[in-house]
Each structure stands twice: as C-alpha cells, then as structure tokens.
Amino acid sequence: MSEHIVEPRIYVRVFAALMALLALTIGVSALDLGLFNWVAALTIAVVKASLVTLYFMHARYGSHQVWLVAGMGIVWFLIMVVLTLSDYVARGVIARP
Numbered sequence: 001m002s003e004h005i006v007e008p009r010i011y012v013r014v015f016a017a018l019m020a021l022l023a024l025t026i027g028v029s030a031l032d033l034g035l036f037n038w039v040a041a042l043t044i045a046v047v048k049a050s051l052v053t054l055y056f057m058h059a060r061y062g063s064h065q066v067w068l069v070a071g072m073g074i075v076w077f078l079i080m081v082v083l084t085l086s087d088y089v090a091r092g093v094i095a096r097p
Contacts (some may be wrong), residue, residue: 006051017051021044021047021048
C-alpha cells in the first residue's frame with residue numbers, strides 16, 4: 001500500500017491559512033453583525049475544520065472508505081444540530097405557567 005507524501009510547504013500554507021482564519025474569527029467577533037454573527041462564526045469554523053480534516057488528517061488523499069466515514073461524521077453532526085435547534089425553538093412554543 002503506497003502512501004501519499006505531502007510536501008512540508010503545503011503544511012505551512014495550511015497553517016498560515018488557519019492562522020489567517022483565526023485572525024478573521026477574532027475580527028468578526030469584534031463586529032456587530034446582528035443575526036449574521038453566528039453565520040459568520042459557523043462559516044469560518046467549517047472552513048477551519050475542513051482544512052484540518054483534509055490536510056492534517058490526510059482525508060484528501062484517502063480512499064473512498066475514508067471519505068465515507070468523514071461524510072457519515074458530518075451527517076451525524078448535522079443530526080445533532082437539528083435535534084438541538086428543534087429543542088431550542090420548541091422552548092418558545094410551550095406555555096409557561
């Protein structure tokens with residue numbers, strides 16, 4: 001089984017991108033975007049998680065099984081988010097005594 005060799009400069013570029021996204025996260029947290037604060041934060045977090053998964057966890061060069069497991073992890077995460085948000089939204093519907 002042959003492994004893909006990743007050049008160190010790619011790791012340096014990914015690290016630089018992660019540091020730039022960290023600075024962007026800090027910058028966005030100082031802004032008042034109203035309802036879009038969570039959208040911006042979640043978008044930046046998804047991009048950072050994707051970079052870590054693709055390059056540092058070597059999913060980019062993995063087999064179809066690796067992509068399947070990563071995809072199922074994303075599906076499971078989305079299920080948990082939907083269940084959490086449905087509970088949060090339903091709290092306003094239930095009448096309080």
